[in-house]
Amino acid sequence: MPRPLRAALYGAFARAVDARVEEAANALSEYPSFGDFFARRLRDGARPLAEASVIAPCDGVVAASGPIVDGTLVQAKGRTYSVAELVTLPSLAAALAGGAFVTTYLSPRDYHRVHSPVDGTLVGYHYVPGRRWPVSARFMRNVDRLLAVNERVVIELATAWGPAAVVMVAASGVGNMWLSHLRQPDGAGVGTDTRVWHASGEPRHVSVGRAELAAGDELGSFLLGSTVVMLLPAGAPRLRTLADGDVVRFGQGLVAGREGGVA
Numbered sequence: 001m002p003r004p005l006r007a008a009l010y011g012a013f014a015r016a017v018d019a020r021v022e023e024a025a026n027a028l029s030e031y032p033s034f035g036d037f038f039a040r041r042l043r044d045g046a047r048p049l050a051e052a053s054v055i056a057p058c059d060g061v062v063a064a065s066g067p068i069v070d071g072t073l074v075q076a077k078g079r080t081y082s083v084a085e086l087v088t089l090p091s092l093a094a095a096l097a098g099g100a101f102v103t104t105y106l107s108p109r110d111y112h113r114v115h116s117p118v119d120g121t122l123v124g125y126h127y128v129p130g131r132r133w134p135v136s137a138r139f140m141r142n143v144d145r146l147l148a149v150n151e152r153v154v155i156e157l158a159t160a161w162g163p164a165a166v167v168m169v170a171a172s173g174v175g176n177m178w179l180s181h182l183r184q185p186d187g188a189g190v191g192t193d194t195r196v197w198h199a200s201g202e203p204r205h206v207s208v209g210r211a212e213l214a215a216g217d218e219l220g221s222f223l224l225g226s227t228v229v230m231l232l233p234a235g236a237p238r239l240r241t242l243a244d245g246d247v248v249r250f251g252q253g254l255v256a257g258r259e260g261g262v263a
């Protein structure tokens with residue numbers, strides 16, 4: 001995007017979708033492309049984190065949430081799918097039995113980076129090739145097992161309560177996901193995207209050397225909008241009740257009771 005046009009075009013888009021550009025770390029003219037604009041970081045202090053053991057990993061609207069019952073997750077009313085087919089790792093799926101999940105849909109208005117919801121250790125990124133169905137509510141209601149069919153990255157975490165996961169699901173127009181803790185192919189730095197993996201069409205399992213994380217540390221980002229599924233083990237704190245359609249923001253406390261305050 002030519003620099004003289006950036007502020008006007010990004011600003012017009014932000015007004016159209018009600019995006020909060022005042023939270024952005026940089027001036028609009030500093031983002032070379034719409035992808036960079038969507039993946040913008042927050043300015044320091046824009047989102048104080050709640051003092052809670054589980055926080056929202058991203059912005060968005062709750063599409064579904066609740067307990068993991070018999071290894072099953074709710075996609076939409078009347079439609080379910082299994083943890084095993086979502087994460088594709090039998091040991092991880094077994095460790096999440098009896099836990100809880102929150103599925104969050106990110107629209108173009110939202111902040112698009114994804115963060116760790118808990119303190120713990122980043123074990124690895126697991127890339128799963130697949131379709132790119134749209135993830136709007138209409139498609140979630142009508143496409144069977146959509147979240148387990150679409151291309152995705154399963155981010156495996158180790159926590160004090162057992163294994164957990166954050167799953168970034170691709171969608172129509174959202175096939176490029178930036179992963180913060182991967183080494184670039186030329187070894188020049190940390191952080192790269194999934195385009196090469198997508199081109200190969202093969203699953204990938206990449207260890208990151210067990211990077212220590214605090215709740216709120218960055219895991220990756222989308223370059224438009226899509227869906228994040230957070231999965232916690234049975235030993236994790238009980239999450240507060242979330243209704244489909246509730247708006248959540250990164251850093252918001254999700255634990256029931258006194259811990260569940262909003263940042």
